[in-house]
Structures are given as structure tokens and as C-alpha cells.
Amino acid sequence: MRIGNIEVDDLRETLAPNGAYAWRELGDIDLLIVHHSGVDVDSTADQIHAYHRDTLGWPGIGYHFLIHWDGRSEYTGDILTVRYHAGPHNRRAIGICLTGNFNQRPPAQAQLDATRDLLANLQLALGWPIPIVGHHEIASTACPGDTFLRKQPYWGSGVRGQGS
Secondary structure, eight states: OOTTTEEEEOOOTTSSOOOOOOBGGGGGOOEEEEEEEESSSSOOHHHHIIIIISSSOOOOOOEEEEEESOEEEEEEEEBBOOOSGGGGGGGGGGEEEEEOOOTTTTOOOOHHHHHHHHHHHHHHTTSSSOOOOEETTTTOTTOHHHHHHHSSSSTTTSSOTTOO
């Protein structure tokens, strides 16, 4: 499916939920939050979904998008659902997760490029410039990882892209 000017793999119908996430209005969205999966492998959507559903007891995967090491982007949860990825900010935020543990190693350039493109095109598709933050900026966490932050020390350079 297309989001703005990019193609993403739509996995929303393939991830079997255990319950349902709450719904929200499009106008409720005013924040894009970037995460890392915190595991030093290129986890599949199914693996993250199973962990969130079966171990954490969530209805399903907590992110709206996953971005893999090779730059593949996957749409994993409808943006109108309130996913569990950022505590009190869930109702207002879209969660974008880069697979990997960026406390261990920096993300691949293809992953950074895909993140930049997805963020810019989400803003384009939604029709307004939505602030972009790392998870650490709104919660007490190192997410999306120390090496990511060293590689991308400021969200406005390199990650935000043209839509910001």
C-alpha cells in the first residue's frame, strides 16, 4: 500500500489480535514517536506481535510501523488505533519501531533512510507537520538507543526529512 509517495507492506490483517485496541480520530494524532525493538536481531512483525500479545498481554503489536535493517517498511497497526508504545502518549502518537538494539550497534543507513522517508510521507499523507521525537524524549528510557542518538543527535537533521 502507499503512504504518501512510498510503498509499505500492509500486515494489519495478518497479525491475529487478542482483543482490540481502542479507536481514535485522525485529529487526535499530533506526535510521531521513534523506537527501537531493543533486541539485536531483525525481528519479524510476527515475533514482536507475539511478544506483545502473549507475554505482555496487549491486544497485539504495539507499533503502527516497523522498519527493518534492509529498509523494508511494514504497516502493522491501523493509525486510528491507540497502540501501546508510549504510555500516556499513546492516544496522540503514531509509533514507528526500527528493529534492532541501538544500544549495541547503530542502525543501518538503509533503515535510517527508510525511517526518514516514512516520517516525511506520514506528514505528507496526514497533511500537517507532526512533531517527531525519540521515545527517550517523552519517557525515562534509552530508546531508541545510544548509538542511534550518536548517529542522529538531533531529530531535525537526517531523520525528519522534507515533511518537517
